[in-house]
Amino acid sequence: MEIAFALFSVLISQEPPTLKGRALLNPDISAIGNIVNQTILQNKIKNEFFTKEFEFAFQGYLYPSIRADIFLATHGPKFGDVHEHGEEETHIGVNLEEAYVSLLNIWGGFSGKVGRKFIEFGKFNPLHPEQWLYVDPPKVIQNIFGTENLIGDGGQIEFLLPLPFLLKIQGGIFRNSEGPFQDIFYSSRAFSSFGISDFEVSFGASYVGGKTEKELSNFIGGDITLNYIKGYTKLTFISEPIFSIDEKSKFAGFYSSLFYSTGRFQVGFRIDGAKPDEEIEDEHTRNKISFGISPIFAFLLTETTKIRFQYSFFASDKPKHTVFFQLLFGLGPHSHVLQF
Amino acid sequence: MGKQKKIISLAKIVLLNQVLLFLLSITEKSSAEAKKIKVVSPICTFADIAKNIGGDRVDVINLSDGLNDPHFVEPRPSMIIHMRNAEVVIPIGLRLDLWFFSLIEKSANPKIFEGSSGFIRTYEGVRILEVPEYKFGQPRIGDIHPEGNPHYWLPPDNAKAIAMNIAKKLSELYPEDKEFFIKNTEIFTKKIDEAVEDLKREFSRFEGVKAVQYHKTFTYFADFFKIKIVGEMEPYPGIPPTPSHISQLAEKMKKEGVELIIYEPFRNKKDVEKLSKITSAIPTQIYADCVPQINELKDYISLIRYNIRKIILNIEERENNKKEK
Numbered sequence: 330m331e332i333a334f335a336l337f338s339v340l341i342s343q344e345p346p347t348l349k350g351r352a353l354l355n356p357d358i359s360a361i362g363n364i365v366n367q368t369i370l371q372n373k374i375k376n377e378f379f380t381k382e383f384e385f386a387f388q389g390y391l392y393p394s395i396r397a398d399i400f401l402a403t404h405g406p407k408f409g410d411v412h413e414h415g416e417e418e419t420h421i422g423v424n425l426e427e428a429y430v431s432l433l434n435i436w437g438g439f440s441g442k443v444g445r446k447f448i449e450f451g452k453f454n455p456l457h458p459e460q461w462l463y464v465d466p467p468k469v470i471q472n473i474f475g476t477e478n479l480i481g482d483g484g485q486i487e488f489l490l491p492l493p494f495l496l497k498i499q500g501g502i503f504r505n506s507e508g509p510f511q512d513i514f515y516s517s518r519a520f521s522s523f524g525i526s527d528f529e530v531s532f533g534a535s536y537v538g539g540k541t542e543k544e545l546s547n548f549i550g551g552d553i554t555l556n557y558i559k560g561y562t563k564l565t566f567i568s569e570p571i572f573s574i575d576e577k578s579k580f581a582g583f584y585s586s587l588f589y590s591t592g593r594f595q596v597g598f599r600i601d602g603a604k605p606d607e608e609i610e611d612e613h614t615r616n617k618i619s620f621g622i623s624p625i626f627a628f629l630l631t632e633t634t635k636i637r638f639q640y641s642f643f644a645s646d647k648p649k650h651t652v653f654f655q656l657l658f659g660l661g662p663h664s665h666v667l668q669f
Numbered sequence: 670m671g672k673q674k675k676i677i678s679l680a681k682i683v684l685l686n687q688v689l690l691f692l693l694s695i696t697e698k699s700s701a702e703a704k705k706i707k708v709v710s711p712i713c714t715f716a717d718i719a720k721n722i723g724g725d726r727v728d729v730i731n732l733s734d735g736l737n738d739p740h741f742v743e744p745r746p747s748m749i750i751h752m753r754n755a756e757v758v759i760p761i762g763l764r765l766d767l768w769f770f771s772l773i774e775k776s777a778n779p780k781i782f783e784g785s786s787g788f789i790r791t792y793e794g795v796r797i798l799e800v801p802e803y804k805f806g807q808p809r810i811g812d813i814h815p816e817g818n819p820h821y822w823l824p825p826d827n828a829k830a831i832a833m834n835i836a837k838k839l840s841e842l843y844p845e846d847k848e849f850f851i852k853n854t855e856i857f858t859k860k861i862d863e864a865v866e867d868l869k870r871e872f873s874r875f876e877g878v879k880a881v882q883y884h885k886t887f888t889y890f891a892d893f894f895k896i897k898i899v900g901e902m903e904p905y906p907g908i909p910p911t912p913s914h915i916s917q918l919a920e921k922m923k924k925e926g927v928e929l930i931i932y933e934p935f936r937n938k939k940d941v942e943k944l945s946k947i948t949s950a951i952p953t954q955i956y957a958d959c960v961p962q963i964n965e966l967k968d969y970i971s972l973i974r975y976n977i978r979k980i981i982l983n984i985e986e987r988e989n990n991k992k993e994k
Contacts, residue, residue, distance in 0.1 A: 393784040396774065434779040438753070489777050495750050522746035529745045558743050560736055561935060592937070593909075632740075632907040662764060 356389030359661025370650040379405040386663040402426040408465040443484040464653040468603035469582030514539025529556040547574040593629040605645030633664040711769040713959040717968040721857040735958035744768040752776035763819035824893035883932035
């Protein structure tokens with residue numbers, strides 16, 4: 330047996346270092362398309378069909394413990410914007426959405442990321458649009474971050490605590506790329522998760538703060554995720570309340586969603602609680618939280634092609650009804666994120 | 670009143686004693702477990718092979734089983750802890766278990782990163798089938814794995830190669846136990862050979878039987894046991910069956926006399942039954958990975974035994990039905 334073992338060792342050491350069909354020098358290249366039709370009913374009906382985003386991902390290892398991820402994206406108009414007839418079309422340009430290097434292990438459980446990236450605030454902000462459970466971002470996120478994700482140039486350090494359960498803490502310093510902050514801002518997050526049988530319950534607390542146009546602004550968010558996974562059946566509950574803290578602490582809003590997915594179908598709803606869009610002079614009314622509900626249905630056409638329907642109702646002085654239809658498709662290894 | 674106080678004090682002492690004993694048992698258990706080599710596997714088959722090779726020297730954690738599609742296991746955050754504590758990981762590779770690699774990346778454990786000492790290149794020495802070679806003008810559709818078909822672990826020859834790879838890695842990392850790992854590899858290989866001898870004998874009458882599979886999961890398995898795969902229900906890997914493809918496939922199946930449709934438990938059974946109705950081929954649900962909670966599928970050898978016997982049973986049933994008619 331020892332001879333066989335030695336022979337096998339020699340045999341596998343003589344295996345060619347490359348396999349046919351793989352271009353080893355190339356990073357993993359992927360492209361994801363996100364096409365949306367939105368119909369808004371608020372006083373009158375407006376419809377817009379647009380390419381929300383085309384994302385190109387280049388991902389690979391620089392070293393066994395260092396990897397690089399680059400995401401270039403073309404962005405369409407913001408959700409809720411509809412062009413009147415004859416109005417100039419929104420320019421669709423290519424943006425550097427994320428480009429960062431991950432140091433997977435710096436020392437003793439510390440890891441870090443450097444570059445441009447989506448800030449790890451809460452459950453929603455770090456996700457790319459193709460990973461969202463919804464067509465549009467929750468209203469509270471749109472209200473706070475102005476764009477659909479808070480992005481920054483900088484770095485963060487993460488630490489996985491040596492405990493028998495998962496507890497990760499992280500802190501970062503970033504310079505504004507897009508969003509509410511004028512220059513430097515800071516972020517931190519603590520995250521824990523427990524798996525009990527078919528259930529997984531995760532908790533997170535996040536902070537982001539820096540100088541905005543008016544003053545220093547700080548946001549604190551909490552998040553809870555409950556997953557039940559049994560084979561192909563999955564039940565996911567997410568809730569994320571956010572508080573704004575400047576002179577005094579204010580409840581900025583929240584979103585909660587519940588989804589059931591099995592095989593190729595996913596059905597669920599999101600509840601939004603946030604300030605409405607309208608410009609209101611009275612401070613009390615302006616700061617009042619309004620509520621919205623969005624039933625959502627998604628279907629996987631193939632493993633990397635998905636369609637989604639969403640109806641959103643947001644109650645305010647001017648109630649808004651929106652119907653979305655979305656087509657998402659992906660090519661390449663990153664497109665696996667399109668799975669339920 | 671004084672008696673009551675005494676009883677309460679006694680109860681407190683007993684409770685404290687029990688808590689101390691419990692903590693002591695946990696500490697003893699954890700120190701015994703701490704000495705073991707922590708191995709994490711994405712599928713039950715690799716976990717079983719690792720247990721056979723590592724014996725009581727390893728503590729193997731398995732993250733999925735044959736009831737789920739290994740392509741799409743949900744990587745739960747709590748699994749990161751297993752990765753952080755792991756000394757050895759046994760990935761499938763060939764871009765099948767991307768979820769397992771994402772857990773490795775999040776572990777901050779340099780021992781198990783790709784190319785590091787605790788990372789096993791599980792398919793080394795395995796002949797990879799269906800490596801795509803693209804020609805100019807040829808369509809490239811579906812979830813094609815550029816390095817070849819990644820469902821390589823089912824045939825016994827490949828299971829033996831995987832066992833060798835695990836033994837080699839464990840011997841490199843823990844040379845003091847090399848003899849133990851080699852001996853266990855020898856025992857495991859012998860067990861496989863004995864099981865295969867029986868199965869080949871039982872199956873010899875059915876060699877050459879024609880089958881259609883749902884996904885390209887059983888290509889290696891069929892190649893080993895001489896089952897002729899005529900086609901797949903998926904028009905391209907990862908693309909669900911379309912009516913036009915099923916109609917073409919049904920024609921081909923009738924022409925070639927296909928007897929079986931083999932599929933895993935997580936595939937769409939209705940699609941299989943529809944095709945079976947058109948072609949009268951027998952729907953045969955077999956497994957691509959062992960399932961620890963099902964006794965007849967609890968380990969790798971049980972798995973291949975179950976698959977072959979299920980195929981034999983279904984063909985025999987079909988033959989009996991034909992005779993009765």
